[in-house]
Amino acid sequence: MSVIEKPSVDPQLFPGSFLRLLSVVPAAVRRLHAGVADGRRAVRGEGGRFFFRGHREYRPGDDIRRIDWNVEARHGRLEIRQYDAQKDVLTEVWLDGSASMAPCEGRGASARAAALCCATGLGEGGRVRLGILRDGQALPVFEATEPGQMRQVLEVLSRDAPAGQAGLAQALPRLPRQVASGARFLLVSDLLTRADAGVLQAFAGRGVRGAVLHMRVPEVHAPAPGSTFRAHDAESGAIRSVRLDGPAAGRIAARARAHADLWAQHAQGVGLLYLPFAPSMSPEVLLRRLVLEVP
Amino acid sequence: MSFAAPWALLGLLVLPFIWWLHKKLRRPPEVELPSLLFLEAEAEARALPRGRRLDAELLLALAGAALLAFAAAGPRLEKPAAPPTVRVVVSGGGPADHEGYLAAVREVLRDLRAQVGDAAQLDVIWLPEPMAGFFVARPSDEALLGAAGAGQAAARVVVSDRPAPAELGSVRWVSCGRADVQNTGIVSVAVASPEGVPELFVTLAHQGPRAVQGLVRVTASRRLVFAGGSVPFALEPGAYASVRLPLGDLAGGDVDVGLEQADGEAWDDDLMHDDDATLVHGPLGVRIHADLPPLLASRLRHALAAALGAQGFDERARAQLSFVPRGSPETGFRLELQTLAEGAPATHAPAGVDAVGRDPLVRDLSTAGIGWVYAEGAERLGDGELLLLGRRAGETLWPVLARKLGRVRLAVDPLRGEPRPIDTPFWPLLIQNLVRAAGDVSVGGGYRAHGLLHPRSSELGTVNEPLAASTLTLAPPPSAGASRSLQPLLIVAALACLALLWAAPRLRRRLAVTRARPRAGARLEAEPG
Numbered sequence: 001m002s003v004i005e006k007p008s009v010d011p012q013l014f015p016g017s018f019l020r021l022l023s024v025v026p027a028a029v030r031r032l033h034a035g036v037a038d039g040r041r042a043v044r045g046e047g048g049r050f051f052f053r054g055h056r057e058y059r060p061g062d063d064i065r066r067i068d069w070n071v072e073a074r075h076g077r078l079e080i081r082q083y084d085a086q087k088d089v090l091t092e093v094w095l096d097g098s099a100s101m102a103p104c105e106g107r108g109a110s111a112r113a114a115a116l117c118c119a120t121g122l123g124e125g126g127r128v129r130l131g132i133l134r135d136g137q138a139l140p141v142f143e144a145t146e147p148g149q150m151r152q153v154l155e156v157l158s159r160d161a162p163a164g165q166a167g168l169a170q171a172l173p174r175l176p177r178q179v180a181s182g183a184r185f186l187l188v189s190d191l192l193t194r195a196d197a198g199v200l201q202a203f204a205g206r207g208v209r210g211a212v213l214h215m216r217v218p219e220v221h222a223p224a225p226g227s228t229f230r231a232h233d234a235e236s237g238a239i240r241s242v243r244l245d246g247p248a249a250g251r252i253a254a255r256a257r258a259h260a261d262l263w264a265q266h267a268q269g270v271g272l273l274y275l276p277f278a279p280s281m282s283p284e285v286l287l288r289r290l291v292l293e294v295p
Numbered sequence: 296m297s298f299a300a301p302w303a304l305l306g307l308l309v310l311p312f313i314w315w316l317h318k319k320l321r322r323p324p325e326v327e328l329p330s331l332l333f334l335e336a337e338a339e340a341r342a343l344p345r346g347r348r349l350d351a352e353l354l355l356a357l358a359g360a361a362l363l364a365f366a367a368a369g370p371r372l373e374k375p376a377a378p379p380t381v382r383v384v385v386s387g388g389g390p391a392d393h394e395g396y397l398a399a400v401r402e403v404l405r406d407l408r409a410q411v412g413d414a415a416q417l418d419v420i421w422l423p424e425p426m427a428g429f430f431v432a433r434p435s436d437e438a439l440l441g442a443a444g445a446g447q448a449a450a451r452v453v454v455s456d457r458p459a460p461a462e463l464g465s466v467r468w469v470s471c472g473r474a475d476v477q478n479t480g481i482v483s484v485a486v487a488s489p490e491g492v493p494e495l496f497v498t499l500a501h502q503g504p505r506a507v508q509g510l511v512r513v514t515a516s517r518r519l520v521f522a523g524g525s526v527p528f529a530l531e532p533g534a535y536a537s538v539r540l541p542l543g544d545l546a547g548g549d550v551d552v553g554l555e556q557a558d559g560e561a562w563d564d565d566l567m568h569d570d571d572a573t574l575v576h577g578p579l580g581v582r583i584h585a586d587l588p589p590l591l592a593s594r595l596r597h598a599l600a601a602a603l604g605a606q607g608f609d610e611r612a613r614a615q616l617s618f619v620p621r622g623s624p625e626t627g628f629r630l631e632l633q634t635l636a637e638g639a640p641a642t643h644a645p646a647g648v649d650a651v652g653r654d655p656l657v658r659d660l661s662t663a664g665i666g667w668v669y670a671e672g673a674e675r676l677g678d679g680e681l682l683l684l685g686r687r688a689g690e691t692l693w694p695v696l697a698r699k700l701g702r703v704r705l706a707v708d709p710l711r712g713e714p715r716p717i718d719t720p721f722w723p724l725l726i727q728n729l730v731r732a733a734g735d736v737s738v739g740g741g742y743r744a745h746g747l748l749h750p751r752s753s754e755l756g757t758v759n760e761p762l763a764a765s766t767l768t769l770a771p772p773p774s775a776g777a778s779r780s781l782q783p784l785l786i787v788a789a790l791a792c793l794a795l796l797w798a799a800p801r802l803r804r805r806l807a808v809t810r811a812r813p814r815a816g817a818r819l820e821a822e823p824g
Contacts, residue, residue, distance in 0.1 A: 248337055
């Protein structure tokens, strides 16, 4: 007797095309890094201060911050310090698990974004720890050490359905204590919270690098302007009748922009890249931005 | 209203479904959003113009469905069937006014009421109506049967103190009284002077199982008025006797004729009402109330003078107009006149057909063309009043002349109306009838007899046949008449509702009422690039 088990990886969240993309992430990471000038990734890029390999002659385009000025003072020539790449960089991927992530194809988009974050970290030869932010708690759910464990990552993401509230006001201040120093921190969230964006200041001075992947409010199949619709809050279940005319839509969009700008400002203030994305954004584009822009 | 297919009314159950469907379809669409964070500053939309505008469509849909359901049920409008009526004609007048007979009649009516219950209506007609203190001619059997057979009724009953005639038809005859009644009565009294000397002619009749003997006594002012004193008579059952008595000098006084037993004791039989008769000499006693309006009193006097002719009348300011045929005022009757107070709102009797009874008081009354105006608060019949004259408008009778025992009431104001009743023939005829009822002036010799004495020996016999001996059968009511089907009307109305329902949205669009077309989607926020 054969037992047909439910696929552990949700094909709705991770379709075949996305799985094929994941399989080529390590090669893509190498190819993308190879094509990038050293100067673009010099600050916190390849290698670290503790894996010194030697000097080489300065070439135009090198980051002048890597010039060893002691050599220049003694010998009168410009030499560049070279380091070996740090292979065991830890990538912390924290996914907002609240119910607000689900509507309007948000669940699939956020899960895929988290999967890409994990694949990137593993593709660069490091380790990945995946965690969920829910109800004010930050719960690690999986830790992967090699690209072959991406399937488990996808299974974890398939099992965890958005529910409850994120409680970012409580969860974010606790995160810096859980994130290892020097680790890459990636937060995937819609940031739909009344919490002060200043909670990100908890990351200041902790040597955390990474990005805030902001899933912006996706497009809504709303009634025509001038008509009334009942907005249903996915998190709280509250319902509010709203007459959506042109001015109202403008006001709502302005509030959303101001909200995003505030979080972007605070993220950049603590050294985190603010990376907005939408469910309709193609995974390839998001992967490219992750590889090229996230430190 | 009746339905050919009442089960089709189950179609009304679709109405709640239409209501639910309307609410479901017309409810503002619900959109799940990640958060209301950016919407909370917007005012809650309270007015739902779309839903309000569609309420008319809901009403049209409900009305159309309901009308279709009713039409499918095949409603028919039928004239309401009147409750069955039992027409009861009670023989009155003559010796039937005897209290024992009246009590028996009341018993019969109670039995009738108990038999028919509340399902039928008793229509009791006295023929003629009883008048206290008056001896009214009794109707014949034919008259009773004719009155019972008139009009529409589920059952017809005659209540009489006489045995049933041979031919009854569909009329049920109820005799009440005693079969062995013993009665001797004065049939007629007259004064004549065929030979220059006034003589009294008295006719006696006897009805009873046993022969009787007695005396006829004639007195004037308690004095025997003829030389022979009391005249003996002997009557076999069913026999008549005539007595002729020479009268002496009566000096214009009243003459009392009575029966007494051979031994001088008072006459005593089962019906005492016909044992005495009074011949009244001289004018009729009439009293006119002193407080009558001057115009009314004047017209009253004129009418009385015309009715009484040379006899004239006594006017005593003691009561309202009263006719006193004998010395005792309590045996007379009184005409009550009422007027409408100045400035009081007038109540007009509606246009209709005058309903005239058979009472002698309304004989030959001309009521044509009179617009009655009621005296204050007199437009209703009082308790126990008998309607003598009224106006029938629809199912309602508006009284004009009513009587209760010795009181005759004119419900309308004789000084109001168009034309005024006192200016029409109605007024002198009414007074003339009153005068006639008060005393018959045709006796002769200047005498008037109190009432009319027309008992017949054959009418005095009574057979007791209780009503309870058999059950009264109510004939089925006549056909309720043609009924009208409402189905076509309802179908047209339903189709009209549905057509309006179909046309309303198109008409609104035609009239360029603002209604934006829904779009495939609208962004609340620009999508990040």
